[in-house]
Amino acid sequence: xxLKEDAMWKMAEKMGMxxxxxxxxKAKQKNGDKSAMPDMGKMMSMxxxxxxxxxxxxxKMAEKMGMxPQAAGMDGNEILGRLNRLSKVQTIKDVPQLTTxxxxxxxxxxxxxxxxxxxxDDCLLVIVGTDECSYYTKSLTINERYGGIAxxxxxxxxxxxxxxxxxxxxxHKAFKEIVAEYQPKCVMLVTTCVIEVIxxxxxxxxxxxxxxxxxxxxxxxxxxxxxxxxxxxxxxxxTACAAMMQKQDCxxxxxxxxxxxxxxxxxxxxxxxxxxGVKLGVQLPSGCTAEEIRRAPAAxxxxxxxxxxxxxAQAMQEQYGIPYVYFxxxxxxxxILQAYQHLFDxxxxxxxxxxGAKFEECKEMEQKVLPEVKGVPYIYGNTQYECFELNSYLxxxxxxxxxxxSNKLSEANFADIKSILAQTDxxxxxAANIAPLQxxxxxxxxxxxxxxxxxxxxxxxxxxxxxSDPAGKMLGFECSSFMLQAVAKAVADAKKFREEAGx
Amino acid sequence: xxxxxxxxxxxxxMGIIWSLLAVQGAIVLEYGPAGTTHYxxxxxxxxxxRFQNRLFTTxxxxxxxVMGDVTRLEEAIIELDKSYAPKVIFVVASSVTAVIGTDIKxxxxxxxxxxxxxxxxFEQGGFRGDYSVGLAETYKLLVRNLPQKDAAQEAGVYNxxxxxxxxxxxxxxxxxxxxxxxxxxxxxxxxxxxCDTSVDELQAMGKAQVNIVLGNEGLAAAKYLEEKFGTPYVxxxxxxxxxxxxxxxxxxxxxxKAPEPMVLMRIKMKEKGMSMLSMFAMMGGSKPRQAAVKGDxxxxxxxxxxxxxxxxxxxxxxxxxxxxxxxxxSADVESYAEEGEWLQxxxxxxxxxxxxxxxxxxxxxxxxxxxxxxxxxxxxxxxTHLPFMGEKGADFLLEQIQGYYQK
Numbered sequence: 048x049x050l051k052e053d054a055m056w057k058m059a060e061k062m063g064m065x066x067x068x069x070x071x072x073k074a075k076q077k078n079g080d081k082s083a084m085p086d087m088g089k090m091m092s093m094x095x096x097x098x099x100x101x102x103x104x105x106x107k108m109a110e111k112m113g114m115x116p117q118a119a120g121m122d123g124n125e126i127l128g129r130l131n132r133l134s135k136v137q138t139i140k141d142v143p144q145l146t147t148x149x150x151x152x153x154x155x156x157x158x159x160x161x162x163x164x165x166x167x168d169d170c171l172l173v174i175v176g177t178d179e180c181s182y183y184t185k186s187l188t189i190n191e192r193y194g195g196i197a198x199x200x201x202x203x204x205x206x207x208x209x210x211x212x213x214x215x216x217x218x219h220k221a222f223k224e225i226v227a228e229y230q231p232k233c234v235m236l237v238t239t240c241v242i243e244v245i246x247x248x249x250x251x252x253x254x255x256x257x258x259x260x261x262x263x264x265x266x267x268x269x270x271x272x273x274x275x276x277x278x279x280x281x282x283x284x285x286t287a288c289a290a291m292m293q294k295q296d297c298x299x300x301x302x303x304x305x306x307x308x309x310x311x312x313x314x315x316x317x318x319x320x321x322x323x324g325v326k327l328g329v330q331l332p333s334g335c336t337a338e339e340i341r342r343a344p345a346a347x348x349x350x351x352x353x354x355x356x357x358x359x360a361q362a363m364q365e366q367y368g369i370p371y372v373y374f375x376x377x378x379x380x381x382x383i384l385q386a387y388q389h390l391f392d393x394x395x396x397x398x399x400x401x402x403g404a405k406f407e408e409c410k411e412m413e414q415k416v417l418p419e420v421k422g423v424p425y426i427y428g429n430t431q432y433e434c435f436e437l438n439s440y441l442x443x444x445x446x447x448x449x450x451x452x453s454n455k456l457s458e459a460n461f462a463d464i465k466s467i468l469a470q471t472d473x474x475x476x477x478a479a480n481i482a483p484l485q486x487x488x489x490x491x492x493x494x495x496x497x498x499x500x501x502x503x504x505x506x507x508x509x510x511x512x513x514x515s516d517p518a519g520k521m522l523g524f525e526c527s528s529f530m531l532q533a534v535a536k537a538v539a540d541a542k543k544f545r546e547e548a549g550x
Numbered sequence: 551x552x553x554x555x556x557x558x559x560x561x562x563x564m565g566i567i568w569s570l571l572a573v574q575g576a577i578v579l580e581y582g583p584a585g586t587t588h589y590x591x592x593x594x595x596x597x598x599x600r601f602q603n604r605l606f607t608t609x610x611x612x613x614x615x616v617m618g619d620v621t622r623l624e625e626a627i628i629e630l631d632k633s634y635a636p637k638v639i640f641v642v643a644s645s646v647t648a649v650i651g652t653d654i655k656x657x658x659x660x661x662x663x664x665x666x667x668x669x670x671x672f673e674q675g676g677f678r679g680d681y682s683v684g685l686a687e688t689y690k691l692l693v694r695n696l697p698q699k700d701a702a703q704e705a706g707v708y709n710x711x712x713x714x715x716x717x718x719x720x721x722x723x724x725x726x727x728x729x730x731x732x733x734x735x736x737x738x739x740x741x742x743x744x745c746d747t748s749v750d751e752l753q754a755m756g757k758a759q760v761n762i763v764l765g766n767e768g769l770a771a772a773k774y775l776e777e778k779f780g781t782p783y784v785x786x787x788x789x790x791x792x793x794x795x796x797x798x799x800x801x802x803x804x805x806x807k808a809p810e811p812m813v814l815m816r817i818k819m820k821e822k823g824m825s826m827l828s829m830f831a832m833m834g835g836s837k838p839r840q841a842a843v844k845g846d847x848x849x850x851x852x853x854x855x856x857x858x859x860x861x862x863x864x865x866x867x868x869x870x871x872x873x874x875x876x877x878x879x880s881a882d883v884e885s886y887a888e889e890g891e892w893l894q895x896x897x898x899x900x901x902x903x904x905x906x907x908x909x910x911x912x913x914x915x916x917x918x919x920x921x922x923x924x925x926x927x928x929x930x931x932x933x934t935h936l937p938f939m940g941e942k943g944a945d946f947l948l949e950q951i952q953g954y955y956q957k
Contacts, residue, residue, distance in 0.1 A: 115602035116577070118633040146633075148579060148606040148626040155585020177645045177676045178561040183589040185557050189928070196912055196928075202554045207677040209551045210649055217551035224553045224890075240583055240646045244615065271583035272610045272646060479588070482603055483633075 118482065121146075123490035126483055130450075130474045133464060139275065139456045145476045146483045153454060153479040156269035157184055159280025159355075160237045161200065162307065165192045166332030167288075167340065171231035174202040175218065175249065176239030201225065205241055214247050219256075226260050232337040233263040233291060235284060243270035263291045263337065275454035275477065281307065282355040285332060288340050289362045295345035300328035301394070302346040304371075305356030307333065308431075309520025315405070316350070316374065316522040319387070323396050331356070348393040350374050352522055354433070354455075376432045376518055376526045378440040380409035383524050405524040412528055413444065416535045421445035423538050426491065428452050428498020429478050431519040432530070435463035441534070442470040449491045452478035452498070492550065494541035495534075509548030511540035552888045556909045557926050559871055560716065561676035563642065564593070565684030568715045568744075570640045570672075571599040573692075575749035577606065577636040577667075581623045581654060582644020582675075584609035596930060597715045606630060615650060620657050627658075631665035637749040638696070639667045648675020670695045682767055682847070682871035685714050689743050689771035692752060697775070701756030706737050706805070709758045711772050711783075712765025713745040716925050717846055718907070719932055720745055726940035727764070727788065734798045734809040743768065760784060760804040764939075766847050766876045789852025790859060791821035791944045817941050824948065827860055830955035839955070842866035842899055844892070844906035845924030847876050850883055853905055853923065853938070853947065860951045862903065868892055870907065870924060903954040919954045 126145060136142055157174065161184050164172035172188070174181045181202035188200040203221045205214060225231070236256075238249045253266035265287035269280045285305065301320065303311050311317050311330050320327070328346040329339045349360045349371040360371035370393050374386040384406045391398045424447045427438055434453045441448065443466070451473050467473070481500060488496075488508050495511040502512040513536075518529050570578045571594055578601075580587050587607035594601050608622045623641070630639055643654050658669040670691060674684060689711055708731065713724055724745050731737040740758055741751035755761075756779045761772045763785040772783035782804050788797035795817050798809040840863045843850045850867045857864050866884065873879040886892045896906070896913050904914050905923040914920060923938060937943040 115600065116604060116634045116636065118603065120635060121633040144609070146629055147608060147622055148630050148633075149584055149587075149609055150603065150606050151591060152584025152588045152607045152609060155583070155589050157585065158589065178558040178680070179564055179586060179590075179645065179676055181554060181558045182560060182564070183586075183593065185554075186592055187589075196556060196909060202558060203551055204554050204558050205551055205677075210677060214551055221551065221553040228555075240644075241649055244646060244649050271585040272615050273612045277585070479584075 118486065121483055121486045123486035123488070126487055127450075127474060127490060130476050132472045133451065133475045134468055134472045136456065136475055139454070142453065142456060142475055142477055145452075145480045145487070149480045150482050151479060153275060153477075154277035155180075155271050156274055156277050156280025156283070157237060157239055157271070158187065159277035159282075160235065160267045160269050160284040161188060161280075162277075163281055163284035163332040164200070164235045164237075166334055167233070168334070168336050169232040170199065170337060171225065171229050171234045172200045173222075173225065173234055173236050174200070174239065175214065175236060175242055176202070176205060177241060178204050180239045199229070199231070201229070210241065210245055213245070214242070215252060218252055222256055222260075226262075231262060233265070233340075235265050235267050235287065237267045237269055237284075240270045240272060243268060243273070265290055276479070278355055278455070281332075282358060285356050286358045286362065288331060288343075289359055289366070291337060291340045292344050292363070292367075293341050294367060295342050297347055298326065298328075298345040299347045299394075300326040300345060301390075302328040302343050302349045303330045303333070304349050304351050304360055305332075305353035306330060306522075307353065307355075307519070309333075311522075313520060314522040315525045316352075319399055319402060319523070322401075323391075323394070323399065325394060325396075331359075344369065348372060348390065350390065352376070374522065375436070376522065378432050378437045378527055378530045379443070380406050380413070380524060380527045382436070383409075383527060387523070402524075409524050409527045409531070412531045416531050417444055420534055420538050422447060423494045423541070424449050424491070425495045425497060425513075425537075426450045426452075426484075426487075426493045428481075428496060428500065430497055430515040432515065432526070435460040435467065437530070438473075439463035439466045440530075442467050444534075446534070447471050448473040449493055450474040450476065450487065452476055454478050494545070495537035497537075506544050507548065509541070509545040509550040511537040511544055513537040552890070554889050555893070556889065558889075560681040562674045562678045562681060562684030562687065563645070563672075563676040564590075565681030565714070565716065566672050566674060566688050567605075567642060568594055568597055568599060569685060569688040570642070570744070571601055571605060572715055572744040573638070573640075573747055573749060573752065575636060576638040576640055577604055577630055577634060578640045578642060579623075579626055579630060580605070580607045580642050580644055581620075581626075581647050581652065582607065582610055583646060586644060598721065598932065599715060603634065610644075610646060615646060618650065618652065620652060623652075623654075623657055624661055624664075627661050627669065628664060631667045636667050638670060639665070640670050640672060642672045643675045645675045645677070648673065648677055668695070679874050680871045681714075681716060682873075683875045685712070685765065686767040686770060686875040689768045690774065692743060693755065693771040693774050693778075696749065696752040697755040697779070698753045699756065699778075701754050701779075703759060703779075703781075704757045705759055706735075707740050707758045708737050708760045708762050708801070708805075709740050709755050709775075709781075710742040710745075711761055711763050712768030712848075713742050714765060714767075714846070715745060717849065718923060718925050718927050719934075719936060719938060721932070721934040722937040723764075723939040723943065725934060726937035726942050727762075730788070730794065730798065730813070730940050731762075731801065734813040735802055735805065735807055737801070737805065743771070755779075756781070760801060762786075762801060764848070766879075769877045787848045787852045788939050789849070789943065790856030790947070791817050791824070791941070792859065793852055793856065794940050794944060795821075817944075820941070820944065820948075824860055827951065827955060830952065833955075838901075839863060839903075840865050840901075841903040841905065841954075842868065842896075843923070844868035844896070844904075844910050845870050847871070847873070847879070847883060849924060849938070851880055854882075856944065856947055857903070857951065860948070862951065862954075865902070866895055866899075868895065868906075868910075903951065905950075919950070919957055921950050 249266040253264045256264040267284045329343040344367040351360045363369045372390045497513045584607045608626045655671040658671040761783040784800045786797040788794040802809045841857045854864045854867045869885040873885045900917045902918045904918045907924045908928045911920045
């Protein structure tokens with residue numbers, strides 16, 4: 048700490064701390080009192096507020112101390128000047144990145160596919176890609192869910208020979224070893240960027256292996272240069288499971304498709320289904336087996352709790368005639384009520400009276416929250432909710448989105464976009480790039496930020512943090528009430544933080 | 551292409567990035583899909599590297615891949631130069647850009663006129679070999695691009711070449727080496743490639759009186775510096791007591807100074823104390839005493855030699871990477887083309903003192919005495935004061951050896 052401590056004192060001196068005070072603290076420290084050490088967070092904050100040469104000098108000193116470099120030349124107005132307004136975008140290609148250089152960037156679709164394979168207890172995940180892709184995915188899967196270090200994630204690593212001459216032959220050889228060693232019930236053969244660039248036909252290879260070894264082998268393509276984040280990996284892996292399914296007699300069950308987090312049994316939706324005596328079928332990908340997936344077409348209705356499962360539900364509707372209900376994590380109580388109504392209609396059961404009561408509770412809460420939140424500006428990062436549905440709902444409460452970050456935009460979003468535009472026309476950019484956002488805050492001064500950020504850093508700028516991770520485990524009106532409470536708390540926090548920050 | 555059941559050997563590209571992230575004052579910009587960068591944070595964080603506002607990605611779209619459009623890369627370079635004013639931007643290729651053949655060097659050449667930061671291109675996308683190859687390339691490129699010609703030589707200053715963040719407890723080893731060189735020879739370290747160093751230190755490499763090579767991959771860089779600046783180099787890795795004494799003597803000879811006699815005597819006394827191991831050996835009767843070591847080339851050689859000095863037969867010196875980048879590799883060090891080969895050897899070990907990585911240790915049976923000494927390792931926190939190199943490192947190794955004798 049010696050050198051760093053010295054630098055820290057120099058920094059304190061530059062910031063105007065009297066030498067005598069520094070010496071006094073040093074003397075105290077010599078006697079073992081560490082309480083007077085300079086607060087790094089406060090110093091960083093003071094540094095941000097400095098102007099001119101002094102700021103530059105401080106920045107250099109901070110870097111010497113191992114602190115992250117500061118973007119001294121970044122300008123919030125300039126960044127915003129490069130962004131589009133929501134009214135100007137038609138496709139995801141119209142949505143710009145906040146900056147060209149990203150940190151940390153989005154998650155990889157390979158990770159998404161690995162998450163799905165993790166939820167199918169007897170599925171072997173085989174990554175076909177570079178050492179690097181394989182290394183990171185294996186690292187991610189060294190846990191109980193996948194069976195630990197020797198668990199059900201293996202890889203077939205590409206070398207330069209495969210890139211030049213193709214990987215088919217080597218894959219067949221490696222797969223023989225896989226079957227002999229692991230005797231898998233089913234296999235997800237997950238291809239990565241390079242395989243897609245060199246053009247090896249893994250759909251054909253998977254079909255050959257399925258035939259040869261009489262086990263379902265599903266090719267899942269996860270090239271990241273064709274998509275924005277990890278969700279396509281989840282979607283493709285879930286959709287690939289359709290190949291494992293076989294026609295069954297209907298047993299009046301419901302399948303839950305697309306739940307990534309938590310236990311479905313803990314949700315409000317599950318409670319209503321259980322009370323109505325509805326049998327549960329497969330829960331994909333939140334914990335199921337290859338055999339349960341095979342029997343999934345026995346369901347009377349599929350409940351799609353996230354967009355990632357929509358293509359599978361549509362395929363099952365087409366192939367087995369099973370209808371589906373889109374039951375995402377909605378924020379608007381009306382949408383939740385509608386989803387419950389559709390579900391119970393398909394189940395040919397009366398809508399439980401408690402559902403109506405829950406709806407009324409949410410509407411009452413809305414009325415309570417409304418006067419407090421009206422006109423409050425915020426920045427949307429990422430949440431457990433559907434981006435445009437949530438923003439549309441918040442607009443209906445009078446909140447004002449200043450900037451919306453989204454990696455997804457489809458035709459289905461335009462109804463919600465229209466209702467947002469009826470209130471305001473926010474900036475829009477892609478997500479997962481928090482470094483330059485710091486400079487945008489200084490221009491827009493939002494009251495709160497929705498998503499993953501550093502709370503203390505935001506607080507110093509007078510901004511509250513709203514993160515919605517707990518809602519990832521909820522379904523039904525609990526999602527709506529959670530959001531209303533979270534927004535009310537964020538607004539209350541923001542009032543306090545803005546005062547602290549002198550805003 | 552072969553089946554990998556555990557963690558694959560990191561690629562050249564991974565070795566390049568973890569080395570470059572150790573250079574303060576520089577930014578690493580990856581030209582490739584963002585997912586790889588995001589994914590890599592777990593590994594680099596585990597190695598103790600700081601990447602906030604120092605590691606960036608451009609991401610890539612299908613259009614960029616199909617059309618070979620490098621606009622994104624050009625814009626990112628300008629943006630980073632303006633926003634962070636780094637002294638150097640390392641532009642690193644990805645597997646995708648390596649396969650499609652993007653001319654990263656060419657882009658850096660013409661973009662150099664547009665920015666203040668020095669641009670250094672790394673075109674390795676993961677297909678030229680494993681991390682050992684990447685380390686050798688990084689050291690070479692750094693010494694070719696960064697040291698300034700006008701640095702006057704300073705007595706008592708040295709550089710370290712070949713310190714890879716991937717090595718388990720590398721920071722401990724470097725601390726031990728620095729302490730020993732300070733105590734025995736009064737020397738001071740300038741740059742350390744690549745463990746907690748800076749652009750300023752790399753630029754001042756020419757002032758060193760000697761370059762100390764702690765990893766075989768650094769030899770080519772040391773030879774280049776010898777040609778360019780006339781700086782001699784010493785390739786010696788201080789494992790074991792006699793290895794440490796020899797190391798201090800070689801460095802002393804290079805700087806024209808004899809090591810402090812008290813330091814040498816202290817270490818030699820400890821070496822003499824190893825004779826008590828023969829007593830444990832006698833107590834063990836005819837029980838065979840054998841060891842296996844798995845890790846980086848220099849570790850395997852150095853620890854192997856120390857074990858032999860302690861009367862233990864080293865049955866396997868297992869190199870965790872290929873020997874492609876190793877100059878004149880020792881004949882008794884084994885390398886493996888496929889995971890299955892080393893796995894079989896590890897699984898066949900019994901009653902052996904095994905120094906290896908966490909994966910290999912899980913695969914050896916319980917009759918073996920297991921010591922974690924190399925990467926990959928699973929623990930999130932790594933000590934920075936418990937070396938394997940130098941006097942303290944030898945103390946630790948000796949403790950393990952004694953424990954094995956008493957088993």
